[in-house]
Amino acid sequence: MIVKEAIHSVGSYFILLGKTFKKPESSKEYWKAFMRDLDYLGLNSVWIVAVISLFVGAIVTIQTAYNLDDPLIPDYYVALATRESIILEFSPTMISLILAGKVGSNIASTLGSMRVSEQIEALEVMGVNPASYLILPKTIALVLFNPILIIISMFLGIVGGYLAADYIGVVAPADFIQGLQLEFNSFYVAYALIKTMVFAFIIATISAYFGFYVKGGAVQVGINATKAVVTSSVAIIVANYILTQIILS
Amino acid sequence: MIEVREIHKSFGDQSVLKGISATFLQGKTNLVIGQSGSGKTVFLKSLVGLHEVDKGEIEYDGRKLAEMDDDAKKELRTEMGMVFQGNALFDSISIEDNVTFALGMFGKMPKDEMLDRANFCLKRVNLDGVNKKFPAELSGGMQKRVAIARAMVLNPKYLFCDEPNSGLDPKTAIVIDRLIQEITEEYNMTTVINTHDMNSVMEIGDQIIFIKEGRKAWEGSSEDILTSSNEAINDFVFSSALFRKIKAKL
Ligand SMILES: Nc1ncnc2c1ncn2[C@@H]1O[C@H](COP(=O)(O)OP(=O)(O)OP(=O)(O)O)[C@@H](O)[C@H]1O
Numbered sequence: 001m002i003v004k005e006a007i008h009s010v011g012s013y014f015i016l017l018g019k020t021f022k023k024p025e026s027s028k029e030y031w032k033a034f035m036r037d038l039d040y041l042g043l044n045s046v047w048i049v050a051v052i053s054l055f056v057g058a059i060v061t062i063q064t065a066y067n068l069d070d071p072l073i074p075d076y077y078v079a080l081a082t083r084e085s086i087i088l089e090f091s092p093t094m095i096s097l098i099l100a101g102k103v104g105s106n107i108a109s110t111l112g113s114m115r116v117s118e119q120i121e122a123l124e125v126m127g128v129n130p131a132s133y134l135i136l137p138k139t140i141a142l143v144l145f146n147p148i149l150i151i152i153s154m155f156l157g158i159v160g161g162y163l164a165a166d167y168i169g170v171v172a173p174a175d176f177i178q179g180l181q182l183e184f185n186s187f188y189v190a191y192a193l194i195k196t197m198v199f200a201f202i203i204a205t206i207s208a209y210f211g212f213y214v215k216g217g218a219v220q221v222g223i224n225a226t227k228a229v230v231t232s233s234v235a236i237i238v239a240n241y242i243l244t245q246i247i248l249s
Numbered sequence: 250m251i252e253v254r255e256i257h258k259s260f261g262d263q264s265v266l267k268g269i270s271a272t273f274l275q276g277k278t279n280l281v282i283g284q285s286g287s288g289k290t291v292f293l294k295s296l297v298g299l300h301e302v303d304k305g306e307i308e309y310d311g312r313k314l315a316e317m318d319d320d321a322k323k324e325l326r327t328e329m330g331m332v333f334q335g336n337a338l339f340d341s342i343s344i345e346d347n348v349t350f351a352l353g354m355f356g357k358m359p360k361d362e363m364l365d366r367a368n369f370c371l372k373r374v375n376l377d378g379v380n381k382k383f384p385a386e387l388s389g390g391m392q393k394r395v396a397i398a399r400a401m402v403l404n405p406k407y408l409f410c411d412e413p414n415s416g417l418d419p420k421t422a423i424v425i426d427r428l429i430q431e432i433t434e435e436y437n438m439t440t441v442i443n444t445h446d447m448n449s450v451m452e453i454g455d456q457i458i459f460i461k462e463g464r465k466a467w468e469g470s471s472e473d474i475l476t477s478s479n480e481a482i483n484d485f486v487f488s489s490a491l492f493r494k495i496k497a498k499l
């Protein structure tokens with residue numbers, strides 16, 4: 001029963017994707033929708049990403065410093081460890097999970113309310129493809145803007161680490177800078193950004209799927225928004241595992 | 250002209266439409282009446298293809314709905330205007346943007362011409378000075394009128410209204426009824442209206458079908474209603490004591 005339902009859901013998710021990636025009726029109107037979504041789903045997330053990254057960067061540095069409290073390991077390794085964990089996992093994966101909660105629930109509940117108030121049907125009767133008009137601009141906005149958010153997150157995470165190291169005095173600023181530059185592999189940044197784009201696609205389309213097919217009323221909109229966050233979070237973790245295997249091996 | 254042949258529609262094991270046929274003529278206000286829950290909304294949504302019918306045929310001036318692919322359906326829909334029972338206004342954009350939405354999507358008009366057209370439509374439904382407001386800031390009746398303005402903005406060939414004057418006072422209701430009739434004649438539209446408002450039936454009922462328990466129980470004009478001996482329609486229309494008295498005197 002559950003298996004059958006799951007297969008059915010996956011099937012209709014891909015059918016919805018098929019409807020989404022169609023030629024827009026009017027590039028002008030889609031562009032307007034894209035700019036609205038960029039503002040609403042992208043720019044609006046900058047502050048929360050910034051705050052979280054700054055603090056997590058600081059915490060990672062402090063914990064690493066206390067755990068590497070060994071006279072044989074040079075201090076600058078703390079900076080290197082902070083850099084690697086932020087670039088490889090914290091920024092792309094953890095921030096994407098946070099965005100799945102913030103942006104995903106937003107997309108699902110917006111589309112869900114439009115469904116129950118017949119706005120989606122109204123679009124359809126006008127001859128507009130509602131899947132494409134409502135989902136395509138959001139998906140493109142997230143896939144393009146989330147990498148920018150992640151770069152901001154990487155930068156601020158490391159800044160947070162630097163400030164904490166200096167303030168608490170676990171690593172001297174000069175050592176920290178030296179550690180940051182040690183064995184730097186720029187491919188890791190590319191890897192993180194590729195992951196981010198895949199995660200952004202997952203957040204946008206899975207959340208849209210749960211919103212688009214709401215049946216019922218306000219309660220169901222809430223239930224589906226929760227499902228959207230849970231499902232896209234799990235999908236992100238699974239995709240993370242697969243991408244790590246493929247790209248880093 | 251829209252022709253409907255023997256359409257059936259069920260949800261699960263509940264059968265809502267049980268074989269309805271009708272012809273809706275161009276330039277006429279065609280009314281669909283029936284009790285609450287009788288299937289008027291399901292019928293209207295089936296007509297425009299929002300519900301897929303289980304059986305039967307729907308034809309728009311010779312074009313069969315069931316045989317259309319997505320593109321043909323989209324093409325047909327640009328010739329349609331629809332007023333939903335719950336208005337279905339886009340709640341995140343202003344009234345003006347609601348009305349100009351279809352123009353922006355499909356029209357090639359410059360911006361100021363679009364605004365002129367929107368203002369013209371809003372004026373025809375007696376709305377002034379609400380352009381910049383949002384749907385939630387209007388009363389129910391005003392929202393309904395915006396929905397009508399939005400539906401008529403592209404001069405549709407086919408106009409569908411699901412209870413266009415529910416929630417309106419009798420005076421505004423008549424204004425809306427007359428407006429719909431006027432534009433139907435003026436632009437030679439094929440108009441289908443769901444209603445259970447007896448004023449509208451008498452005022453604009455060129456051609457009426459009465460749905461009962463999923464079937465067409467009666468068909469005729471507003472004048473026919475007064476003299477009909479059909480029990481079902483009499484029972485529905487003359488349900489109040491006053492109306493029964495009037496009917497007895499006729
Ligand atoms: N999407 C749906 N899923 C399941 N049942 C439905 C659905 N839409 C309508 N129905 C059922 O179909 C029947 C007819 O509903 P409909 O909305 O067409 O009535 P109506 O004649 O428009 O009533 P009203 O005048 O109150 O608007 C009802 O019994 C309703 O429960």
Ligand SMILES: [Mg+2]
Pocket residue numbers: 289290291334411
């Ligand atoms: Mg109804």
